Amino acid sequence: MSEPIVLSGPEPISPIERTIACCLEAREAMGQIADPFLQTxxxxxxxxxxSRLAADLHPSVPDAFRS
Structure with missing residues (x-):
């Protein structure tokens, strides 16, 4: 298993960034399960x-351009 993912930057990470980091770790661990449905x-x-992180970072982008 690889090292834990660490996000660093000038500001404390947001709850969404923490959640993404945890999901990336979970996805890597799920690779050992080899279940395509769970990975999907x-x-x-x-x-x-x-998408939500991008919306938080760029709130001026209209919803019509988000997918």
Whole structure:
């Protein structure tokens, strides 16, 4: 198993960033289970979290341009 994911930057990480870091660790661990359905669910969760993080970082982007 690899080292834990550490996010660092000038500001404390947000709850969404912490959640993403935990999900990335869980996804890596799920690789040992080799269940494509669970990996797809985790990928979907990570995509949604990434979209929300992007929306938080760029609130001026209209919703119509977010997918």
């Amino acid at each position: 669910l985790m990928d979907m969760l990570l995509l949604e979290l990434g």
